[in-house]
Amino acid sequence: xxxxxxxxxxxxxxxxxxxxxxxxxxxxxxxxxxxxxxxxxxxxxxxxxxxxxxxxxxxxxxxxxxxxxxxxxxxxxxxxxxxxxxxxxxxxxxxxxxxxxxxxxxxxxxxxxx
Amino acid sequence: xxxxxxxxxxxxxxxxxxxxxxxxxxxxxxxxxxxxxxxxxxxxxxxxxxxxxxxxxxxxxxxxxxxxxxxxxxxxxxxxxxxxxxxxxxxxxxxxxxxxxxxxxxxxxxxxxx
Numbered sequence: 286x287x288x289x290x291x292x293x294x295x296x297x298x299x300x301x302x303x304x305x306x307x308x309x310x311x312x313x314x315x316x317x318x319x320x321x322x323x324x325x326x327x328x329x330x331x332x333x334x335x336x337x338x339x340x341x342x343x344x345x346x347x348x349x350x351x352x353x354x355x356x357x358x359x360x361x362x363x364x365x366x367x368x369x370x371x372x373x374x375x376x377x378x379x380x381x382x383x384x385x386x387x388x389x390x391x392x393x394x395x396x397x398x399x
Numbered sequence: 400x401x402x403x404x405x406x407x408x409x410x411x412x413x414x415x416x417x418x419x420x421x422x423x424x425x426x427x428x429x430x431x432x433x434x435x436x437x438x439x440x441x442x443x444x445x446x447x448x449x450x451x452x453x454x455x456x457x458x459x460x461x462x463x464x465x466x467x468x469x470x471x472x473x474x475x476x477x478x479x480x481x482x483x484x485x486x487x488x489x490x491x492x493x494x495x496x497x498x499x500x501x502x503x504x505x506x507x508x509x510x511x512x513x
Contacts, residue, residue: 289442318500327488327505328443343500375442382499385431385450385492390442 286311291376291391298366298398306361306394308376314389316379317359318343319351321372322393328375334359335382366398401426401493405504408486412479412511420474420507422463422489430493432456432465432472433501437486446474446487484511 292307310317318333330343334353348370350362359378363370376391406421424430431450435443447456452467463474472489489504 325505328503330500333500377443385448387433387445387448388435388443388501390444392440392442 288312289376289378289389289391291374291394293394294392295395296397298363298396300367300398302366303362303364304366306363306374306376306396308359308361308391309357310359310376310378310389311357312378312380312389313356314378315356315381316386317353318377318388319349319359319361320375320377321345321370322375323372331361331374366396368398370396371398372396401430401491401502403489403491403502403504405487405489405507408506408508410507410509412509414481414511414513415478416511418474418476418479418483418509420487420489420509422472422474422504424470424472424489424491426470426491426493428493430491432463433490433492434461434463434472434474435488435490435503437488437506439485443488479509479511481511481513484509 289310315336319331320328329345332351334340374394377388379386402425404423433448434446436446437443447458449456449465455464461476486506486508488506490501492501
């Protein structure tokens with residue numbers, strides 16, 4: 286199993302550009318989520334999904350869209366990038382929503398918005 | 400709402416020193432508690448967990464005991480190595496009164512010198 290994969294690893298955008306961060310998992314996990322990690326802020330939840338066709342907002346959803354058309358994929362879209370979205374983005378998955386389940390994280394995408 | 404508070408870093412130690420990283424939590428129910436580790440340039444990975452009071456989680460020489468009376472889950476290791484240098488995150492998950500979605504602390508950086 287590849288686990289959770291994310292592409293690209295690095296990306297530089299100009300303000301106003303759009304892009305999609307890809308996330309895929311091959312563990313048949315129901316639950317997937319996106320976090321951003323900023324210095325001194327820890328991890329903040331952007332969006333999450335409890336299964337194909339179901340998504341919901343996390344703590345910091347503004348400026349981001351998601352969809353979940355398959356169990357495996359959970360892309361994160363930036364429609365109009367802003368410098369405040371410069372961050373490291375992590376995708377995570379878990380078998381289901383049970384509280385004791387481990388979160389499996391991807392390697393991250395480092396995004397810079399100029 | 401649920402929250403996790405970790406000691407601020409960085410924590411700087413010499414090799415073979417004893418490590419404690421403090422973590423306290425606030426939760427509405429009976430949460431599961433986790434420690435995740437993030438090595439440089441990588442995503443988070445589960446280090447250990449405990450799902451009920453007085454449980455002790457352990458892995459790779461690290462230990463943490465779920466103390467309901469003090470709402471704490473402190474991470475300890477008897478003898479740290481240079482390879483333990485990383486950022487450590489305490490987290491909780493608290494259904495059904497709270498949320499199964501994990502709440503993460505801000506992370507504590509550990510630097511171990513030879």
